Amino acid sequence: MSDFQPKIVAFCCYYCAYSAADLAGSMRLQYPPNIRMVELPCSGKTDIRVVLEAFENGADGVYVAGCLEGDCHFLKGNIMAKRRIKQAKKLLDEIGIGGDRLEMFNLSGSMGPRFAEVAEEMTEQIRKLGPSPLNPAYKEKKETASKEEAQ
Amino acid sequence: MIVAEGKPIAEVAKLIEDANKVLVVGCGGCVTVCLAGGEKEVGILASALRMLRKKEDKPLETVEITISRQCDPEYMEQLEKYITDDIDAVVSMACGVGVQFVAERFNKWVVPALDTKFAGGALEHGVWGERCGLCGECILYKTGGICPIIRCSKSILNGPCGGSQDGKCEIDTEVDCAWQLIYDRMKTLGKLDKLLEIEPIKDWSKSRDGGPRKVVKEDVMIK
Amino acid sequence: MKSGSKLEKLFNQGEFVVSGEIGPPKHANADIIREHARMLKEYVDAVNLTDNQTAIVRISSIASAVHVLAEELEPIVQMTVRDRNRIGIQSDLLGAYSVGVKNVLCLSGDHQSFGNHPTSKNVHDLDSIQLVKALKDMRDEKKFICGDEIKEHEPRFFIGAVANPFGDPFEYRVMRLEKKINAGADFIQTQCIFDMDRFERWMEQVRERGLHKKAKIMAGLMPLKSHKAAKYMQKFVSGMIVPDEIIERMENAEDKKAEGVELCVEQIKHLQQIEGVAGVHIMAVNWENIIPTIVEKAGLYPRPQIKE
Ligand code: SF4
């Protein structure tokens, strides 16, 4: 399954992760190309419904990247995001998608390398988990597995 | 307001396992305020149900609508055009009252998506507390505005019981003893002598023990 | 004479009354109740039969009283308001009186969440003070709660209630006791005493209000078997205060049981000196057979007879 390229949506706060991504770009740091970024004015805008919809529309993993705790431009946006992510993880567990396909990261705008690292970590994590149960690839994988078992 | 809380998604999914298409109905009243069954929660539940079913290879179609109040026939009319033949079930995200009004009105399989908890209010953002037991004959004027019927674990009218300690109820150190609150309040108000009066046995027939209740206000009736 | 119970008569004679307690078993055989009754009858004047204590299902207190009566020991039937509404309570009271029960102790009852049926509905149609009042109205006004007249054979109970000097709010505890006595309580049994200072402060307030003259106050005691039990109560039983000294004393003792007996005897002797304490109620949970020893050591044996 090493050829599996997970689709990952990253909701990035404008004040930190989004700038960090820019920085990573100008530093010519390599990070996996399978990350789709969505800019948020603040990680506090994280909406459980939108996160779920990302999964519904084919994401294998989602993460929200907000400022370091204590550094939120809007004071507590990242703390709220953290709570919502916790709740969304619970929901994802309940419906069998798996809460560990969703994560929250904290970084600052000057942490270009950390941004690349997070993208790397998340891709690795999702790769290990395999395709989302909603991804057609999930079934194929299952079928191959059961065939292999049968052999 | 009525405070409610979402049932686990898997539980709701089980209730509609035979349906192919459901209408998820939110309510703009209390459950919107207590963040259990408003427009946003409708979106979350619908999305979660769709995913769960897609995963099981039994895709579910959902239609989402939130009306002003499910406990009022007037607003129920807005629902009419959504209750089409192909809707196999209606998932109501209102309190138990709304669920029943929808069920009474339409010939559909209606299921509740929430557990209706109590009549209460917001203690802080995200935390709600119970305040009234709907006893039908309010005695708050005797207890400094703190309800012993619902806030005392034993509904004691001449409290506190022997289990009250350090301001907490015997059942749980997280629960305030209502009678400690009443005592403190009456003391502040200089009305401790009132607490020496024996509160007589209550007429529970005014409560739900008297059977289902109805309130009629003739002066505003139209028919 | 209000009820003519042995308990009432002994109080009227001015005796220092001693009561014990029997917890009915969690099955349908009453041999153990009878055994305990036979063992205690020479050493206590009456015995409490608990009503599904800590909300655990047991033989009912009234049925247990029948067995105790058969052994010629005076029962005090405990009745909580947790499990029965006013219809059930009054019916059970009539039944209890018909089999010869003459003392009833009114309680709220431990919340069902403590017991083995935490998912049950609780009743609390009345509270304990209202129950006291109901018993008094049945006896003195010959009336049921609804106001209907009891035309004949009204139940004439000696009415007991409980008081907890260790619960909060402390300042209100005596006021509430006064409420209970005004409602009709003839005798009071207190929560077990470990914090003697607080009990004495409470008794002072009782005397200030003259309550000891209106009702007989029995001090509750629980002999300790080990320091662990004491620690457990200190930590987990709400409405109980167990001072550290007592735990230390038990911890340091070589023979814990003997120390527990010793402590209890000391407490009894001390209580006898306090004005307004009319007796002791010894709750030896799962240690009923120690009661005779304690009573003897405290110099309270033999028990007084009723003078005709
Ligand atoms: S006394 Fe009755 S009506 Fe008043 S708050 Fe309490 S339960 Fe509600």
Ligand code: SF4
């Ligand atoms: S501790 Fe207070 S709130 Fe709890 S049951 Fe007793 S009187 Fe009621």
